[in-house]
Amino acid sequence: MQQNDGMTLIVKTVTRISVWMILLYGIYIIFHGHLSPGGGFAGGVIIALALLNVLLAFGRKFTSEWLNISFLHDLESASATLFLVIGILGISLGGAFLANFMNKGELFALLSAGTILTLNIFIGIKVGMSLFLVVWVLAGSKIVKGE
Amino acid sequence: MILPYYIIIPLLAAFLISLIAGKKDNWAVILSVIATTALLVLSLFSFISMKDETVTYSMSAWSLPYGIVLVQDALTSFILVMVSIISFTSLIFSIQYIRHLSMDWKYYSLFMLLVTGMNGVIITGDFFNLYVFMEIALFSAFALVAYGSRAEEFEAAFKYAVMGSVSSFLILAGIAVTYSATSTLTMAKVAEVLPTNDQKVIFWIGALFMAGFGLKAAAMPFHAWLPDAHSSAPAPISSMLSGVLIKALGIxxxxxxxxxxxxxxxxxxxxxxxxxxxxxxxxxxxxxxQWDMKRLLAYHSISQIGYILLGMGIATPLGILGAVFHLFNHAIFKSLLFYNAGSVEMALGTRDLRKMGNLMKILPTTSQTSLIASLSISGIPPFNGFFSKLIIIIAALQAGLPWYAVFAIIGSLLTLASFMKVQRYGFKGETTVESVENKVGWRMNTAMIILAVLCIATSLMVVPGIQEVTLDPVVKVIADKTEYIQLVLGGMNGN
Structure with a gap:
């Protein structure tokens, strides 16, 4: 790891611990989308913030080694596609686009509410990766003065 | 039920392109051609088979007070056919044109998202759903306007983004007022509940929507963003924006x-x-x-949108017929003119009419199709533009609005004058151009020929037998006004 890249050692050390907690919180929000406030979008934003923390603290070079950016890109497209696939499965199994076709389970249990939990997970991945990649691309572009 | 597929097909294509076409450009082309062809077949099939029935579809199998409903009636199918034709030809035109700019799958992915947004706006029966799809279409349009990555394109895209956001804000405010007044967002339910409210509420909502969607349609006091955005975008995108986007999202x-x-x-x-x-x-x-060919065409979009609004304002069945017919015709000839401008720009590297010339020899297909399109837009008899303008003018006279008819005729004459300028200076100009920078390939020519044939073929829609199966059901949907409530809600009870 490059010591002179990114922010100071204090920030890096704190980030090294906090990034996992933020990620875990994001995953918690996604998985409890059908039970409590939050859901795929909010959790996805938190996941993106965790990754952005690394980008800010350690710099672009380290982040590109730590994360496989093209894999994140594939993950983003794949999650959107899988969302649609579940929607289409709803047509064949549930009678309408995005209709529920899974077991609804017990009320207020973690694994309940049919397809909503699955859809929330895909939304979470999609939103998290999209927001992170948007900032990644913006951070990589150079400011050209003139014209 | 084929209703959700109008949204699923282009959306799936967009994400599959970004998933598997990241490395191979050809896949993007193949996938998007398959998707637009499927949409074209679907929309033509449903337009022919449905006639004047109304079909509804509950998303997620939630019934009406709770869920989102998709509605397809004759008007919907008609606009869907228009969008599909233009997006199909634009895509065929793009294959070569975009390669000449850059080899990129992102273009096709954004293009499919643009189609998703428009199809969604057209087919939805819910105000907020409409807003969401409108944003999908708009954001992909902003990105596509800036696709060439030059300074002027970024400026145009930024201007478009600012104006688009202002109009979206007005629309969102309108939706909020509607929701607070009626406690529902389904259009048919709103139409049912609204008359029980104070009349002032309708004025307030109407004013917000008129300004918001007027901005999207680029009617006159709201037009400032259009010439920049439509002239800076790549030619096939200009034709999508001018041909169908301002109609799907606005009109x-x-x-x-x-x-x-x-x-x-x-x-x-x-x-x-x-x-x-x-x-x-x-x-x-x-x-x-204007001397810039695409800018000239962009200003003409404002003028032609005016004809459609005039027809809608007359509000007699004949006026509506003229408006609907002109809507379709304008999509065809204006898209064709933008393809012409694009192929001239690609061949000569300029859009300035004064620097063109000798095009009959170098670009025979382009100049012949542009002649057809110019005659159509100016309203010369055998072509489609003549019939729709004639219907609008007759409707204005019948409704006792002679001055509006006079203005429509003056507008038409000036249109003729400005397209004589395009032909005289541009295609038959005195500057002798001997060589071309890039050859215009068969795909671009095919796209232009398809639309040129349609310019003549669609004038058949006024022939009585054909008019009854094509335009009349559409006019009936509009002229029946709030009959829409029974058609949608009645259809729901049957489900």
């Missing part, structure tokens, strides 16, 4: 809201009349002075 929604939901209050049809006439006259005056 179609205005028709749906003010006729089917608000029951066409007289004050708003008057506003349509006035805005339409101002757009016709000022748009054409601004156009005639």
């Amino acid at each position: 179609y929604v205005l028709i749906r809201i003010f006729y089917n939901v608000f029951n066409a209050p007289e004050i708003f049809t008057k506003i349509f009349l006035v805005l339409g006439t101002i757009s016709i006259i000022i748009g054409v005056f601004l156009a005639i002075g």
Whole structure:
């Protein structure tokens, strides 16, 4: 790891611990989308913030080694596609686009509410990766003065 | 039920392109051609088979007070056919044109998202759903306008983004007021509940929607973003924006809201009349002075949108017929003109009419199709533009609005003048151009020939037997006004 890249050692050390907690919180929000406030979008934003923390603290070079950016890109497209696939499965199994076709389970249990939990997970991945990649691309572009 | 597939097919294509076409450009082309062909077949099939019935579809199998409903009636199918034709030909035109700019799958992915947004706006029966799809279409349009990555394109895209956001804000405010007044967002339910409210609520909502969707349609006082955005975008995108986007997001929604939901209050049809006439006259005056070919065409879009608004404002069945017919015709000839401008720009590297010339020899297909399109837009008899303008003018006279008819005729004459300028200076200009920078390939020529044939073929839609199966069901949907409520809600009870 490059010591002179990114922010100071204090920030890096704190980030090294906090990034996992933020990620875990994001995953918690996604998985409890059908039970409590939050859901795929909010959790996805938190996941993106965790990754952005690394980008800010350690710099672009380290982040590109730590994360496989093209894999994140594939993950983003794949999650959107899988969302649609579940929607289409709803047509064949549930009678309408995005209709529920899974077991609804017990009320207020973690694994309940049919397809909503699955859809929330895909939304979470999609939103998290999209927001992170948007900032990644913006951070990589150079400011050209003139014209 | 094929209704959700209008949204699923392009959306799936967009994400599959970004998933598997990241490394191979050809896959992007193949996938998007398959998707647009499928949409074209679907929309033509449903337009022919449905005639004047109304089909509804509950998303997620939630019934009406809770869920989102998709509605397909004759008007919907008609606009869907228009969008599909233009997006299909634009895509064919893009294959070569975009490679000449850059080899990129992102273009196709954004293109499919643009189609998703428009199809969604057209087919939805829910206000907020409409807003979401509108944003999908708009954001992909902003990105596509800036696709060439030059300074002027970024400026145009930024201007478009600012104006688009202002209009989206107005629309969102309108939706919020609607929701607070009626406690529902389904268009048919809103139409049912709204008359029990204070009349002032309708004026307030109507004013917000008129400004918001008027900005999207680029009617005259709201037009400032259009010439920049439409002339800076790549040619196939200009034709998508000018040909269908301003109609799907602007005119179609205005028709749906003010006729089917608000029951066409007289004050708003008057506003349509006035805005339409101002757009016709000022748009054409601004156009005639331009030397940049695409900018000239962009100003003409404002003027032609004016004709559609004028037809809607007359509010008699004949006026509506003219408006609907002109809507379709304008999509075809304006897209064709933008393809012509694009192929000239690619061949000569300029859009300045004064630097063109000798094009009959170098680009025979382009100049011949542009002649057809110019004659159509100026309203010369055998071509489609003549019939729709004639119907609008006759409708204005029958409705006792002779001055509006006079303005429409003046606008048409000035249109003819400005396209004589295009032909005289551009295609038969004196500058002798011997060689071309890039050859115009067969795909671009095919796209232009398809639309040129349609320019003549669609004038057959006024032939009585054909008019009854094509235009009349569409006019019936609009002219029946709030009959829409029974058609949608009655259909729901059957499910």
